[in-house]
Structure formats: structure tokens, C-alpha cells
Amino acid sequence: MSLEDNLARVVARHDELHALLARSHGGGEEFVRLSRELSDLTPVVEAVAELTRARAERAEAEAMLEDPDLRALAREEIERLDQVLPGLEQDVRLKLLPRDEADDRGVILEVRAGTGGDEAALFAGDLLRMYNRYAQERGWRFEVLDASENDLGGMKEASASISGKGVYARLKYESGVHRVQRVPVTEAGGRIHTSAATVAVLPEAEEVDVQIDEKDLRVDTYRSQGAGGQHVNTTDSAVRITHLPSGVVVQCQDEKSQHKNKAKAMRMLRARLYDHARQQADDARAAARKTQVGSGDRSERIRTYNFPQGRVTDHRIGLTLHRLPEVLAGTALDEVIDPLIAEDQAARLATLGA
Numbered sequence: 001m002s003l004e005d006n007l008a009r010v011v012a013r014h015d016e017l018h019a020l021l022a023r024s025h026g027g028g029e030e031f032v033r034l035s036r037e038l039s040d041l042t043p044v045v046e047a048v049a050e051l052t053r054a055r056a057e058r059a060e061a062e063a064m065l066e067d068p069d070l071r072a073l074a075r076e077e078i079e080r081l082d083q084v085l086p087g088l089e090q091d092v093r094l095k096l097l098p099r100d101e102a103d104d105r106g107v108i109l110e111v112r113a114g115t116g117g118d119e120a121a122l123f124a125g126d127l128l129r130m131y132n133r134y135a136q137e138r139g140w141r142f143e144v145l146d147a148s149e150n151d152l153g154g155m156k157e158a159s160a161s162i163s164g165k166g167v168y169a170r171l172k173y174e175s176g177v178h179r180v181q182r183v184p185v186t187e188a189g190g191r192i193h194t195s196a197a198t199v200a201v202l203p204e205a206e207e208v209d210v211q212i213d214e215k216d217l218r219v220d221t222y223r224s225q226g227a228g229g230q231h232v233n234t235t236d237s238a239v240r241i242t243h244l245p246s247g248v249v250v251q252c253q254d255e256k257s258q259h260k261n262k263a264k265a266m267r268m269l270r271a272r273l274y275d276h277a278r279q280q281a282d283d284a285r286a287a288a289r290k291t292q293v294g295s296g297d298r299s300e301r302i303r304t305y306n307f308p309q310g311r312v313t314d315h316r317i318g319l320t321l322h323r324l325p326e327v328l329a330g331t332a333l334d335e336v337i338d339p340l341i342a343e344d345q346a347a348r349l350a351t352l353g354a
Contacts, residue, residue, distance in 0.1 A: 003089070006096050007048050014038065014045045044095040051088040054081055097348050100172075102203035102278070106163035107171055108145070108271035109201055113156050114177065116195025119184040121154030123305075124197040126328060127178060128158050131171075133330030140164030145264045146252040152185070159252075159268055161204065168203045173340040175201045176300045182307035192308060196301075204267065205274030212270065218242040219262065224253040241265045248272050303336075312336065317343045 017038040024031050058081040064074035111128050113120040128147075135142040140162050147158040162171065179196045187193060221236040238253035239261040250272065252265040304313045305324060312327045313320045319339055326332035 003093065003096075007092065010041060010044050010096065011048060014041045017041065040099065044092070047088070047092045047095050051085075051092050054085055054088055057081060058085065093349055094345055097345065100169070102172075103169035104166060105168045106140075106161060106204040107168050107201050108204055108268055109160045109162055109171070109174075110199070111155060111158050111160075112198045112200075113150075113154065114196035114198050116180075116193065118150055118152050118154060118186055119180075119193055120195040120197055121150045121156050122152060122185070123178075123180040123195050124155040124158065125149075125153065126180075127197055127199060128155055128160065130328050130330055130333065131160070131162070131174075134333045135162050135164070135330075137330050137333075138164065138170075140167055144254055145268060146254050159250075161264075161267065163204070168201070170337055170341070171201045172203075173337060173344070174199050174302075176302035179301055179304045180307070181304060202271040202275040203278075205270040210270045210273045210277065212243070212266075212273070216244050218244060221258060237261060239265050241269055243269055243273065246273065246276065248276075314340065316340070 017034055021031070021034055021038065024034070058078060061074045061077040061081065064070040064077075067074075109128075109131055111124045111131075113124040116123070128144075132142045141164060143161045143163075145159040145161055148156040150156055177196050177198055179194060181192055181194050183190050184193050184195075218241070220240045220242075222238045222240065223236055224238045237256055237258045238251065239258060240249065240251040241262070242249045248269060250265045250268040252261040252268070254264065255261045300316075302314065302316055304315070305328070306313070307324065309322070310324045311320055311322045312324050314336055317339055319336065321327065321332065321335055323332045323335065327336065
């Protein structure tokens, strides 16, 4: 379908939704669904209207070329519009791309130490702090849900909730294997080691998104464990939940209250099941993931953090930045994420033939 056909289709649907809602008495699930669709289409229609106006102005300027007195002015206007129109057309194309309904959601972030022992756990802790600082930079809320430390203060595994505007839209590109190359603090010989940590970014799910039957859950309680096996407290406040049909296991020991730990664990479980359902149900999305930048494949090596050279390399798009301290501080992470978003948009535009 051509760009013009897409524009006509969107404007027609926008007008149809206006008419349907005008006849509606309000309330009910159908009204909410139609209102949400209208809200999603309105920015597209506004961009189309701006593009249409610019095209009309250019046509008028073309006509003015026939008048010798207006020819110089017309040429200036045509030159200006020729610079503006490509940007307006690109904006419309981007707005026509199918939206991921999870983009506006918060996320459950999971970081796990991979190969590399204690050094991998230290790196996992570095990544968790990077995302915490990045959340602060963007005004998001960051809350640790569960964390398992090693003796050196590194993270064997950790889960956090990040909430705010457009969190998943930006962080979904972070899923995968992150690799670090540096001299470990535990290495007396000064040799560079390579270690890895795995990051998973799951869109947070509401209760209405995932139906969980209590009878499908096995809930175990145990005493919270700190670094080196030290007891954090002496009550069985930690909670482990097993979803029997899927085999998914989540646990939380961050709170002293068993009730709060269970509530956090249920948030993690819903996010895992929601993410799994999204991948299974949406065949088109699953096929597209193979060619898109933000594939979410957690076995894929996506990025290397090289300390001796002070560089960060994202292997998916061949991007290298010599700003490793700033990236780990969260202040320059956008310089990695923005090109990933642009590359993903370009790939999706290409599949649409736009």
C-alpha cells in the first residue's frame, strides 16, 4: 500500500471514529476502545493535515511562477518548502508505523550475572546502577524488587520496576547479553578478563492483561539471605512463587514483610507471563523480531563495554562511543538508545515499503 493510500485510510478511519463516538451514549468497553483508537490516530491525522497544507502551499507557489512580478518570491517559497516537505513526509511515515501497545508501559528489569564469576556479578551491579541513574535522568521511578548479592557487593541477579512515560519504548532495546572487558578487582596480575551479564526488559502487566488462577501457583516462604549467606532477618518473609502451568519461577526477599514480597513477586510473574503471551500470540511481531534491532533475544550479545579503551560498542548497529564512564553513569545512554530507535524505525519503514 502506497503512502497516499495509507494516508487516505487513516483519515477515513479517523472520521469514522468521530461519527461512531458522536452517536455513542458514552461508557462501556466499546466506547473506551474507540476513544483510545481515536486518540492514537489523532496525531497521525494532524501530521497529515500539516503535510497537506505544505503541499498545497508549494502548488500555489508553482502557480505564482507564471507571474513575473511574483517569480522571485515564488522561488524562495518553493526552496523553503522543498526543505520542509521531506521532514513532514518522514514524520507522517513514522506516525503510520504500527505502535507497540506496550511502549507506554513501565517495565520489570532483570539483570543476571553470566560467565565470569565474581567479576560478572560486579558488572551486573554496574548495569543495575546504570539503569537506576538513567531512570533518574529521565524522571522515572526506579524500585528494586529483588536482589541477590555476592560477597564483593556484586549482583548475582536483581529485578527492578521502572515506571514513567514511555519506559518500555526506550528500554526494550536493552534486552540481551552485555559483555565487559576489564581488569577485575580480584585479578592481581592485571590481565584483562571478559565477563558477561544478561538483561531482560519485560513490559509491566496489569491484572487485566494476565489471568492467574491461585490454584496454578505454588507459594513457598523462606528466610531472606544476604551476601555470604548471612540472614537478613529471622522470619520467613522471602517468597518464591512457581506458576505450575508454565514452570515460571519468581522470588522476592527485598522487603521485611512477606505480604509485600508476595505482591512484588506477583508483579514479576505477571510481567513474565505477559511477555511470553505477547511473543506467542503475535506471529507477525515474532517474525519481524528477527530483522528488527530491538529483538529482545536474551541470548544475543548486543553490547561490549571495554574499560581499557573507554569505549562502548553496540554490535547490532556497529555503533562505538568512547564515552564509557558517561554511559555507565546514565548520562550518555541516550546516545546509544536513540540510534537504536532510529535504526529500528528505518527497518520497519523498509518492510512497509514506505
